[in-house]
Amino acid sequence: MPKFSKNTKEGVPPLSTASLPDIIFMLLFFFMVTTTMKEVEYKVKIKLPEATESKKIENKALVSYIYVGPPNQKWEQQYGSKPVIQLNDQIAKLENIQQYIEEERSQRNEDDVPKITFSLKVDEETEMGIVTDIKQEMRMAQALKINYSARRVTKK
Numbered sequence: 444m445p446k447f448s449k450n451t452k453e454g455v456p457p458l459s460t461a462s463l464p465d466i467i468f469m470l471l472f473f474f475m476v477t478t479t480m481k482e483v484e485y486k487v488k489i490k491l492p493e494a495t496e497s498k499k500i501e502n503k504a505l506v507s508y509i510y511v512g513p514p515n516q517k518w519e520q521q522y523g524s525k526p527v528i529q530l531n532d533q534i535a536k537l538e539n540i541q542q543y544i545e546e547e548r549s550q551r552n553e554d555d556v557p558k559i560t561f562s563l564k565v566d567e568e569t570e571m572g573i574v575t576d577i578k579q580e581m582r583m584a585q586a587l588k589i590n591y592s593a594r595r596v597t598k599k
Contacts, residue, residue, distance in 0.1 A: 487512035487529050492567040494593035505558050506590070507547045509540070511573060512566030526569045528577065537573075540580040562590040 489512045500506055510529035514522040518534070528535050530543045548556050561581060565574055581589065 483508070483510075483529075484532055485510065485529070486515055486518050486532070486534055487527060487566070488515055489564050489566045490568070491564065491592055491594045493596045495596050497593055497595050500560065500562070500590065502558070505551075505555055506560050506562050507544075508562050508564055508592075509543075509577065510564045511569055511577065513568075526566065526573055528573070537576055537580055540577060541584040544581065544584040544586045558588075559586075560588045560590050561586050562592050564592040 487510050489510060511526055513519075513524055513526055514534070522534055528537065528540070530539060535543065544561070547559060547561075551559060563574065563577065578589065581587075
């Protein structure tokens with residue numbers, strides 16, 4: 444009968460790194476799919492006002508933004524220092540808001556059009572006169588779902 448000898452040299456078997464490239468590529472693919480790129484270049488300075496009561500928007504895909512504030516330093520020479528309106532990537536005039544709303548509606552599915560919310564991101568130093576004018580233009584375009592963006596105040 445053969446004798447079985449015990450291996451006196453005990454140690455940890457080497458770690459297999461064969462699956463390491465697969466794991467790295469899975470992580471790379473995951474981050475490539477889930478990362479979103481910044482869609483709009485801000486041409487206006489926006490420091491949102493503080494809010495004590497706020498509610499998160501459930502479906503951000505159905506939100507269109509209107510930015511209002513003084514132009515960034517890069518655009519200050521061209522547009523001055525008074526608050527301006529930014530629609531997508533363009534500085535616009537008050538008269539362009541109705542056209543912008545129609546364009547946003549035409550880009551959406553017919554079922555989603557009544558659910559579109561227009562969010563106003565307005566700098567806290569901006570006077571309410573321009574906001575009121577924007578709301579009047581929106582009212583004429585039958586855009587009645589309006590949201591005001593704000594930053595949440597943290598309680599101490």
